[in-house]
Amino acid sequence: MAEGWSPCYFGFRKPVGRAWQLLATHGAYARTMKNDKRKNFMRQFVRVSALIFLILTLAGCSNRPSDDLVEDRVKQLYENEYIKITKVERLDGYIDQDGDYAVDVRYTAKFTQSYKEVESKTRGVEKFALGLMSAVTGEWKKGDTYVEEETFYFVESENGWRPL
Structure with a gap:
């Protein structure tokens, strides 16, 4: 073989x-x-x-208002020609008993003009409001800052979060 x-x-x-x-x-x-x-x-x-x-x-599970929305709300309410909001800090967020979303915020406001400058430009009701504000903050100088804490409320809609 x-x-x-x-x-x-x-x-x-x-x-x-x-x-x-x-x-x-x-x-x-x-x-x-x-x-x-x-x-x-x-x-x-x-x-x-x-x-x-x-x-x-x-x-998609972020079931809370964004930090930008909260900051925009603070600026919308308090920023004007005399006050500039420089810092917004979210402290806490929770759903309250009414079902609204509550956000505890600390913000820093800076005065762009002194009390005397603002007082010389205001008349009538604005002057009264300025007097109330100075009772809380005292007379300020240009560039002074103060820190405030407040709670803002939001509701969730079909088009996202809306401030109340």
Whole structure:
């Protein structure tokens, strides 16, 4: 019998040398590696998809007014030609008994003009309001600051948060 030929039921088979074994093994190994790569890809795909879903879900769960909205509300109410709001700090936020969202805020106001300058420009009701304000803050100079704490209320609507 020749080298590399092996007997079988139907006669003799083709040589089953090392080269044939390597080819057969490599094909099976390549198919196994391909399947492993597919499995790893699917695992990674599922993990990444779950992570993206979780991030998007939690991003929509911010059930409170934004800091920018709170700061805009403070500036809308108190900033004018005499006062500039320089710092707004959110202290706490909670839902009150009426179902409105309450935000405790500390803000810093800076006077852009002195008391004497403002007093010389005002008349009537504005002068009365200025007198009440000076009773709380005292007479101020240009550049003086004061810190105030207050609670602001917001309600959630179909179009987002609205101040009350």
